[in-house]
Amino acid sequence: MSGLAPWLEHTYQQAQQWRLQGTFHHALLISGSNGVGQNAFAEAMAKLLLCEKTNNAPCGQCHSCQVAKADTHPDLLVLDGQEGGIRVDAVRQVVAKVANKPQLGYSKVVLLHEAHQMNVNAANAILKALEEPPSSTFFILTSHTSRALMPTILSRCQRMTLPTPSPEQVNQWLLNEAKVDASKLLWFSQTPYHLLALTQSPSFDMLQQLPAWLADWLNGNLRTDELAGKANKDATADFIDGLLALLTQAVQYTVTGQCHEQILAAVTGLLARYDIYRLMTFIQQLTELKAQLDKTHLNPTIQIIGELNSW
Template sequence: MSVLAPWLMAYYEQAQEWRRSGKFHHALLISGINGVGQNAFAEALTKLLLCEHIDRAPCGKCHSCQVAQADTHPDLQILDGQDGGIKVDAVRQVAAKVANKPQLGYSKVVLIHEAHRMNTNAANAILKALEEPPAATYFVLTTHTSRALMPTILSRCQRMLLPTPSEVQVTEWLYHEAKVDVSKLMWFSQTPYHLLALSTSNSFDMLQQLPDWLERWLQGGMRTDEFAGKANKDNTADFIDGLLALLSAAVQYSASGQCNALVQGACTSLLTRYDIYRLMGFVQSLTELKSQLDKTHLNPTIQIIGELNSW
């Protein structure tokens, strides 16, 4: 996205002021609930920090800005934990590269997506770099679970907690940016970048129909194998996450009397058939099943049928 989401703009303007006044900390940890925009925000900050014109960064016109826009800046090093763990060898390679002078402009930036995914050795290696940062080097880390980071890393970072947008902000932004109506999925997720990713996946339609399918199955209007067959190899994780969200909504409905109208029928059917303790047991077993499917090559449909048959 070329423009940051509106709930991030005030924080970005604050970062711009830090940059202009020379008060930008050498290590910034950006946190917030998963999917609120940490990664997009951090990527915008890298362009801010790499610009050659500090007083009006990012100018978008200098050589550094143009190279950064093309994602080929030699002074930007990225460690990405989104697709797995970050290991010590990768951290050491990055540390070795930023020990040198900038190749372009005046700054070097190390961007660490999902910093909590660093293993212990990697975390210790980055800690050393944070304690003795190379000249003109900035570290930008993102996380949605800062508690998983070592206290010594937390103590060496300036922290910025991004806000959680309202439902109205999320739905309006997604419709404006992606021309997609996510209002029927607000029971599943209220985080904008998660919903944005779902909008281009085959889980989007499946999740919109999941509450109705669950209600029909509970009332005997759909066979177990037919219901489980709604999940395919590409959306099994989202199918299970959807069931977990519906179970959690039912538990909350029982406790508070409040429920999203789109899932009220499914939640009522769950509470009519099971007590709270059974529902919480289903949450635990489904969570374990999802973990097993992530680590093994078990047939997901057969495993989901087995799980539903135990209900």
């Protein structure tokens, strides 16, 4: 077993067959819903390709497997766009390094997490390497929005779309991984790695209580400043995302008549007070507020109070 989440195992076994048969494409684009496990899957692909054995790779015993497990493999090069853009200088440095022979084993692997974060110059630099790949070199790209990648890059990659797990799979996996019941947050997100990150942050408890707080505010049992004050200063973005998710669920409820039990009071409270057009206006305003807070040093609590007062 690879140690991957169960919904990724079947796709992983397919990649193992490519490795065994020598048909692994030199450029693989891994896509899927944001938070479904692209990065963990890409890292598993790297270990699979770096193993010195063909049968039963990754063997876990060879020198390459050992140093890959320790995250010190000299032939594994990583460009990470999760914290911002990927610049051309970083791409050029990586491309220059993979032009050399492997230092260990037989393969070199370049991981590009969130490849859509490459700027135009960086994308052009990696494109040249994809068109004329150095020998024994594999490029593994991840993206949850592959449409943002240049068509010329897409055309040179084999595509692999990861499946989205069911809510039951997500909750069971989180119980196993973090010993946490996340069923009360499935209204907010159903992507497992996003929820896993939340279980390790102050936002986890805050978001579980947010629907009740909003319902109390709608019923006049909580002042606006009290509701806004519930947003932890380090979790303002999650607080706003929670409000956005509740508004979106309310809009969807008018169409489907269904919503999670944990948020029913908040959703029905919103619909009793506002029509669908007002709710959509609030969604737009909150989205704009979140973007402003990302770029400025405005006091988030004051801004949230101002936003709620406009409702």
